[in-house]
Amino acid sequence: MKNIDLVIIGGGPAGMSAAVAAYDAGVRDLLILERDSHLGGILQQCIHNGFGLHRFGEELTGPEYAYRYEAMVKERGIPAKLNTMVLDISPEKVITATNTEEGVFQLRAKAIILAMGCRERSKGALNIAGTRPAGIYSAGTAQKFVNMKGYMPGKDVVILGSGDIGLIMARRMTLEGAKVHAVCELMPYSGGLARNIEQCLHDFGIPLKLSHTVVEIHGKERVTGVTIAKVDERRRPIPETREYIPCDTLLLSVGLIPENELSKTAKVPLDRVTNGAVVDQDRQTEIPGVFACGNVLHVHDLVDFVSEEADIAGKSAADYVKGLDADAVNVALHTDGKVRYTVPQRITKKKDVTVFFRVSDVFRNVTVKVTDNAGNVVYSRKKLKVAPGEMESITLKPDAFADATDLYFELEG
């Protein structure tokens, strides 16, 4: 079995950024494993613009953003095995992978960066009543058909869920000549970015129906229509509001799930809220030498933030490979439910740490407050509005909680 310093699982934006950061921090014996035929991950099919404003100070399309990183990977001569699927990662950091040329092979890694990204929630978990015809796709699958394969999976479309991919696909399908009748969102607010609601729905006159869901799918062979209904405050459909919309396609954009199947084979402890690994400020999981970043860790709003996080993971993995001592991790972060989760979940007191978090609902005029286990307020800031669709972050200064073992994140007011 071959030994190697660092293996990065996944050659999407997170994997590429992490590889570049690790290389720049001195790691030379490293390898990216990517299951697709190209680097870039899901960015390849995101042909719309809006990527890179934070990272590159300009607006790029997904493929352009991916290309920039691919160029950095190539410049450095970082090797990547494409068309290679990782089948298993053991807790001892032995990676089993397969491809057509080498068959099944194993690598023993000093350090691993998990960068597998996320997948879309399928219709299964929704248990929508009605028939099971052709014409029901996740928004990302439709995006693949349209942008990568050049085929139209629908002409008359209803979209359930207002996640960003759903919003983007509302616009894409419209531009390709389809009619998008409505975007239904179960919650009283959208899970997507405000800018996407403006640019993808409002600009094209596509109605966003908040507090609405699809209650029944019709059609024996191909979808012929859906019945939608308004839901009450407990998200139960209100029968009197049922409305039939003829359509041939139902697209689903009902959430993204970090793809942690491999993290599970490696026995990496996961956070029940993020469905990603529990990590410290260095993005190290609870298994020393195993790091995670990008959408496999928690779902991000912007790829720019994925790259930022991957930089941290790549740099930390390099330190680990070099045998440098990591900062002691001795503070656990907790949330009150209104703050749904934090990443990282555990931090050090040795340096400033930026903590990312999401909230459970739309809250206006609230205070983000962090207290320590002695009841001292270590951070407090008023916010006009926080929403589940927009990730928040604060930077904690260790001077403020020198004696703490636990920090509690809450929303007040």
Next chain:
Amino acid sequence: MYDVAVIGAGVIGGMIARKLAAYNLGIVVIEKKHDVATGATAANSAIVHAGFDAKEGSLKAKLNVKGSEMMAKVCEELGVKYRNNGSLVIGFGEEDEATLKTLYERGVKNGVKNLKLLSAAELQALEPNISKNATCALHAPTGSIVCPYELTFAAIGNAMDNGAELMLDSEVTAIREENGHYVITAGNATVEACYIVNAAGLYTDTIAGMVGDKSFTVHPRRGEYVLLDKEMGTLVSHTIFRTPSKMGKGILVSPTVDGNLLTGPTSVDMEDKEDKSTTPEGLGRVMKEAGENVEGIRFGATITSFCGLRAVGSTGDFIINIPRHGFVNVAGIESPGLSSAPAIAEYVADLLAGDGLKLEPKAGYNPRREAMHAFREMSMDEKNAVIAKDPAYGRVICRCETVTEGEILHAIRTNPKPRDLDGVKRRTRAQMGRCQGGFCSPYIVEMLAKEMNVPYEAVTKFGGNSVVNFGRTKEEI
């Protein structure tokens, strides 16, 4: 001119065709749908029942016990997954206990082996996740699980390997008698056969009507199911039934041979033989009652929900008879139809022989079919051996279920050949995992289009108008 035309390519028609293919006979299986195993066979509980349910002396009782005993060998020959996991009927309170005792006695009379009544403690020891409120159980160690459509693919594939023919997209619309044989209008074709086996599931009454037999009717009984992720697949190892009551047989919870957890079915009599829609009430009931029987089921881990239609005959028993020379009805094959299938096939062969069909063993008949080797279940050495032979086995197409390009191509090229996305799904499990084809279906469409030499947009989900794409972008659609 065929010797036998089997109408209907479900598990019953398939097993009969396979049985008859052992003899020197010209056999054709006629199916109206785009693929085999799409009716009740595609959506049922996937259980090989021990045989204590059916009334003593009924055809159901006799064929169930016999079929259940035959199933392991049949599956071994056909390379089909089969697991003898045992079943438990659990009860809550005295009334259930009395019913279980009756079931036990009936089972013994039916010839079911090793039945045992269990106390609450014995039950908990066998299955720790069973509801703590359960007070008693009937344990049937011979109860097993099998995948009904996998069995059907294998049976029809094996029949085809032994010379039987398969006609798909061929709805039978008329049957007439001519010079002592039957002339069948099937789709656009005409098929001539000396004998007809009517295994058309829900439509057996219609087919029988075409030869003037109006002695029975068949109606659909809806059963809704919720299938859960493999992470739930080990909550129980036995198939867990609720004690039957006036309210019916209740919701079962069972592992599947593929490692998922299956819950269902509801039981609602219907009129429309095509209405396979699920309902909020039905799915709600499945989830509620499954949760009452087994603790720890997380329905957030649902992979899919679906509805099957049982073909319920008007007599209460299986309807297997010869209403006129050369014509055999195999109707009303509701539960325990899957369990009985191997025995039904033998029974039908005997009936045909009694009606004058000559059954001469065929030279070179091969009862075996090679198993569809799943890459994910191979050892590392086995994986490398198949990749060395065919590199396509090194490329994973379905990441959730780890299905390789090699397996999909093999399935597309193996009888009975799949011609649509669902056909590939049910043969290989690609698209059957937690992302439900989100990632891999665009690739599988491409593979099907290439293998069948049809345009990309011609590929369907399950035939007919179930198109996946309407045409190219930038063109008139």
